[in-house]
Each structure stands twice: as structure tokens, then as C-alpha cells.
Amino acid sequence: MPSHEETQQRIAELEHQVEELKNQLLQSQRLASVGQLSSSITHEFNNILTTVINYAKMGLRHKNDATREKSFDRILSAGQRAAKLTTGVLSYARAKGDRRDEIDLAEVVADVLILVEKDLQMNRVRLQTDILGNPVCEVNISHVQQVLMNMIVNARQAMADGGRLFLTVRVSEDGTMGEIVIRDTGAGIAADDMRKIFEPFFSTKKSDENGQGGTGLGLAFCREVIESHKGRLRVESTIGQGTTFTLKLPLAVSASGRKSA
Numbered sequence: 001m002p003s004h005e006e007t008q009q010r011i012a013e014l015e016h017q018v019e020e021l022k023n024q025l026l027q028s029q030r031l032a033s034v035g036q037l038s039s040s041i042t043h044e045f046n047n048i049l050t051t052v053i054n055y056a057k058m059g060l061r062h063k064n065d066a067t068r069e070k071s072f073d074r075i076l077s078a079g080q081r082a083a084k085l086t087t088g089v090l091s092y093a094r095a096k097g098d099r100r101d102e103i104d105l106a107e108v109v110a111d112v113l114i115l116v117e118k119d120l121q122m123n124r125v126r127l128q129t130d131i132l133g134n135p136v137c138e139v140n141i142s143h144v145q146q147v148l149m150n151m152i153v154n155a156r157q158a159m160a161d162g163g164r165l166f167l168t169v170r171v172s173e174d175g176t177m178g179e180i181v182i183r184d185t186g187a188g189i190a191a192d193d194m195r196k197i198f199e200p201f202f203s204t205k206k207s208d209e210n211g212q213g214g215t216g217l218g219l220a221f222c223r224e225v226i227e228s229h230k231g232r233l234r235v236e237s238t239i240g241q242g243t244t245f246t247l248k249l250p251l252a253v254s255a256s257g258r259k260s261a
């Protein structure tokens with residue numbers, strides 16, 4: 001029989017292992033979600049390259065200063081757009097450990113949108129973003145980005161024939177929480193499924209030919225991340241009409257005195 005102390009030590013070891021495995025799973029889920037965007041991001045790169053090539057040709061063909069200047073301008077902004085995308089993908093793929101930083105939630109939303117905008121457009125989803133406040137919260141930025149990414153990808157997948165996605169950032173009415181609302185006009189969630197959607201491995205999605213979609217880990221991670229930030233997560237849904245997820249995160253202590261709204 002192992003002694004009490006040995007048992008305690010073993011438990012501590014196992015807890016540590018579970019923690020490690022969770023982190024690894026979180027990282028692979030993270031990479032899988034960028035993977036889901038690979039086709040739209042490649043597409044966008046192609047468009048950028050076409051712009052660069054065409055304007056370079058135009059600049060070479062036309063010798064007048066005005067046309068050349070316009071060509072350089074277009075090439076520059078296409079290049080900047082490409083740089084923003086690669087920086088976005090690279091920083092998203094690289095998790096930042098357990099660090100927490102004070103950040104404006106509107107900035108987190110903007111960072112994620114750089115990566116998903118094209119994907120939404122390609123799937124005929126019209127996006128409306130309403131920044132009604134600038135709540136500063138102390139968060140693990142990579143984790144909150146991942147939560148948003150999971151939810152936006154879910155929303156898009158629920159709108160197979162296109163639709164509308166509304167993203168809102170605001171401060172809660174009582175002034176204590178930052179809120180991000182993600183509303184789609186998709187298929188909605190059946191009442192029976194509502195209780196299960198946050199369970200790990202619950203998914204109603206069949207995997208496609210690339211084996212993509214439907215690990216059922218997306219929302220389980222969202223819940224975990226929000227709980228670890230002492231936040232709250234609410235979902236409302238009507239079949240055939242759409243779904244609304246509301247994330248609430250406590251405002252940073254130093255931010256509550258500041259102009260957050």
C-alpha cells in the first residue's frame with residue numbers, strides 16, 4: 001500500500017500532466033482553427049499578388065509620373081495588407097503562455113477580424129461591427145482571440161447559405177464587465193442540444209473530405225477560457241433564426257477608473 005504522502009505526490013503529478021495535456025490540446029485546437037482559414041487566407045494572398053503584379057506592369061508600361069505614383073501607392077498598400085495578414089497568422093499561431101495583459105477588447109476583435117474577414121466574405125456572410133465602448137480587461141490575449149475565432153467560425157458554419165454576422169463590443173450596463181456579443185442569422189441550436197454544446201467532443205458537424213470540422217472542442221475551450229478569467233458566457237438561440245453568444249469579462253481594476261465607455 002502506498003503511503004498517504006506517496007498518494008498525494010502521485011495525485012499532484014497526475015494533475016500536472018492533465019494541465020500539460022490541456023495546454024497541448026488547446027494549442028492543437030488553435031492550429032486547427034487557423035487551418036480552417038487556410039483556403040481563404042491563401043485566396044486573399046493570391047488577390048494581393050495579382051494587385052501587385054498588375055500595378056507593377058502598369059508602372060512599367062506608363063512612363064508618366066502620375067500613373068507611376070498611383071501604381072506605387074497600390075503596390076504599397078497591397079504589401080501592407082499582406083504584411084498585416086502574415087503578422088496576424090503568426091501571432092495567432094504562437095500562444096503566449098499564461099501571460100495576462102490589459103487590453104481593449106475592441107483591439108482583440110480587430111486582430112481576429114484580419115484573419116476571418118475574407119473567410120466570411122467568401123461564404124457570403126455580411127459582417128457588421130459595432131464598437132460601442134472600449135472595455136479594457138486583463139486577459140490572456142491569445143486565449144481570448146481563440147475564443148472569438150472559434151465563435152466566428154461556428155457562426156459562419158451555421159450559415160451555409162450566407163447570412164449576417166453582428167459583432168458588438170461594449171461595457172455592461174452596471175459598468176463592471178466588458179462584453180463582446182456575437183450574433184448570427186444561422187441555423188440556430190436545437191433546445192435539446194443547448195445543454196450539450198459546451199461539453200468536450202459534442203458536435204453536430206460531420207467532418208468533410210479534409211477531415212475538418214467537428215472535433216467538438218471549440219466551445220469547451222471557450223467556456224474554460226472564460227471561466228479562468230472569471231467571466232461569463234451566455235447563449236441564446238432560435239432554430240431557423242440564429243444564435244447569439246455573449247462573452248463577459250471583468251474590467252481591469254486599473255481600467256475601472258479610466259474612461260472605459
Ligand SMILES: Nc1ncnc2c1ncn2[C@@H]1O[C@H](COP(=O)(O)OP(=O)(O)OP(=O)(O)O)[C@@H](O)[C@H]1O
Pocket residue numbers: 150154155158184186187188189193197198202203204205213214215216217218219220243
Ligand atoms: N453559432 C452557432 N450556430 C448554430 N450551432 C452552433 C453555433 N455554435 C455552436 N453550435 C453548435 O454547438 C456544437 C459544438 O460547437 P463546438 O465549436 O464546440 O464544436 P464544433 O464546431 O462542432 O467542432 P470544432 O469547433 O472542434 O470544429 C456545434 O457542433 C453546433 O451544433
Ligand SMILES: [Mg+2]
Pocket residue numbers: 150153154218219
Ligand atoms: Mg466550433
